[in-house]
Amino acid sequence: MALLDTLRQFPAFASVPDDQLQWFIDRAEEVAFPAEHVLVQPGEPVDYLILLLDGQIRVDTGANGSSDELVIYDKHAILGVLPYSRMKTIPNRIITDKPSQLVRLHRDHLRELAQSQYELTEVFVHEMTTRVRDFTKLTQQNEKMASLGRLSAGLAHELNNPVSAVVRSGDTLKTHLRATPEAFKTVMNLNLNDEQVDTVGEAFFKRVDQELPSLSLLERSSREDELTDWLDDNGVDDSMDLAGPLVEFGFTVDDLDWILERVGDANLAGIVNWLVNNLVTEKLVKEISDASKRIATLINSIKEYTRMDRGAGKEQVELANGIRSTLTLLDHKIRNKHIAVTLNIPDDLPAICGWPGELNQIWTNLIDNAIDALPDGGTLEITSEPDRQANGLEFVLTKVIDNGSGIPADIQDKIFEPFFTTKGIGKGTGLGLDIVCGIVKHHNGSIKVHSEPGHTEFSVCIPVD
Numbered sequence: 001m002a003l004l005d006t007l008r009q010f011p012a013f014a015s016v017p018d019d020q021l022q023w024f025i026d027r028a029e030e031v032a033f034p035a036e037h038v039l040v041q042p043g044e045p046v047d048y049l050i051l052l053l054d055g056q057i058r059v060d061t062g063a064n065g066s067s068d069e070l071v072i073y074d075k076h077a078i079l080g081v082l083p084y085s086r087m088k089t090i091p092n093r094i095i096t097d098k099p100s101q102l103v104r105l106h107r108d109h110l111r112e113l114a115q116s117q118y119e120l121t122e123v124f125v126h127e128m129t130t131r132v133r134d135f136t137k138l139t140q141q142n143e144k145m146a147s148l149g150r151l152s153a154g155l156a157h158e159l160n161n162p163v164s165a166v167v168r169s170g171d172t173l174k175t176h177l178r179a180t181p182e183a184f185k186t187v188m189n190l191n192l193n194d195e196q197v198d199t200v201g202e203a204f205f206k207r208v209d210q211e212l213p214s215l216s217l218l219e220r221s222s223r224e225d226e227l228t229d230w231l232d233d234n235g236v237d238d239s240m241d242l243a244g245p246l247v248e249f250g251f252t253v254d255d256l257d258w259i260l261e262r263v264g265d266a267n268l269a270g271i272v273n274w275l276v277n278n279l280v281t282e283k284l285v286k287e288i289s290d291a292s293k294r295i296a297t298l299i300n301s302i303k304e305y306t307r308m309d310r311g312a313g314k315e316q317v318e319l320a321n322g323i324r325s326t327l328t329l330l331d332h333k334i335r336n337k338h339i340a341v342t343l344n345i346p347d348d349l350p351a352i353c354g355w356p357g358e359l360n361q362i363w364t365n366l367i368d369n370a371i372d373a374l375p376d377g378g379t380l381e382i383t384s385e386p387d388r389q390a391n392g393l394e395f396v397l398t399k400v401i402d403n404g405s406g407i408p409a410d411i412q413d414k415i416f417e418p419f420f421t422t423k424g425i426g427k428g429t430g431l432g433l434d435i436v437c438g439i440v441k442h443h444n445g446s447i448k449v450h451s452e453p454g455h456t457e458f459s460v461c462i463p464v465d
Helices: 003-008 018-027 107-116 118-178 180-188 194-208 217-233 239-248 253-263 265-306 319-329 331-336 356-373 432-442
Strands: 029-033 038-040 048-054 057-060 069-073 078-080 093-096 100-106 315-317 340-344 352-354 379-388 394-402 446-452 455-463
Touching: 003 018, 018 100, 018 107, 018 118, 048 107, 078 118, 100 107, 107 118, 118 265, 194 253, 194 265, 217 239, 217 253, 239 265, 253 265, 265 319, 315 319, 315 356, 319 331, 319 340, 319 356, 319 379, 319 394, 331 356, 352 356, 352 455, 356 379, 356 394, 356 432, 356 455, 432 446
Parallel strands: 340 379
Antiparallel strands: 029 100, 038 093, 048 078, 048 100, 057 069, 057 093, 315 352, 379 394, 394 455, 446 455
């Protein structure tokens, strides 16, 4: 089959005249390569526009050993350098995946192609714009996944602690309750009237319903010694085991004197054991409750952050909720660096009309970048306030401020450019602030940065309507 007939089988060339395809054939070369033949190594110049007549070509990372596959091109694909493309080199490897036959045109002919072969150039420019659109979509998705990965790592850590507490306290409570029948026998053998029962109940609930006392290690040890001596003096066995829970809930020697005076010596041991038994139960139930509330808070933060239970359209958004949820999900990073966070958002801050999921990406990128830039023990301040401008339009101005080393003056103009990053390899895509800028523009807002050593301030201004 003639090469012209072969090119006619490319769907992209359906409207290209034969003379233009022949122009291409006259200046191109037809070549064949076996499988696993490297066409372009990472960093090498990309000098050819390639039409894949048959076979398969892949683009991979080109790493030593196993390489990550990025793109696969099948028969009738168009790849390589294109008219008006600024591509000089490629950071990846282009290699034949199967025995392949292709026709390729050197970049030296592209200027003449663009000047004289209109329909053919149009096909290649359309291919380039499709490539850019697909690549942009892929990189933005990768950035979203990277953000999600950062949050997921922290979330797993945050959830692990309360989940472990629930499991641990649940197992302890199960073991503890098995000893209850013996304690119940002791209580049933007590000789108490209604007034004495009420006295014990009063002592118990008085301590359970109040905040647990905050004691230093020395104060706690001193009180335990006092209660242990008191219990020993009054003939109560296992005094050391009983003293700890009593001190934890704030019982003192005066409290035990008050109970003894009302229930008598004969009932004291049984009453103290009953008190401790129920105090331990109360403590374990409280631990499970607190841990469960922490889990619920984290889940609510995830729902607020992702807006899982809402539509994808514009809606009234309370910025404070999204910022607080983002801080909750990044709390592990904040605590790891002992960062002091100040959040100043008035209760009457007006809601804005926008896309909540997109807005939360703004806060994630700005806060996460600030955390990365801060030293151990740094400070992070987030403020939001209404901003009525001279034209009468109402905005909400949100500032993310850190006291890190700052952004060097010579790169401040570049930080919003796609793929620009000051982070090490593998630690940043360079798309975070580019995406932030795009989202702000999508909301008809503006973003500015002011930075000097010890003070970096990102200001995001979003219109209310």
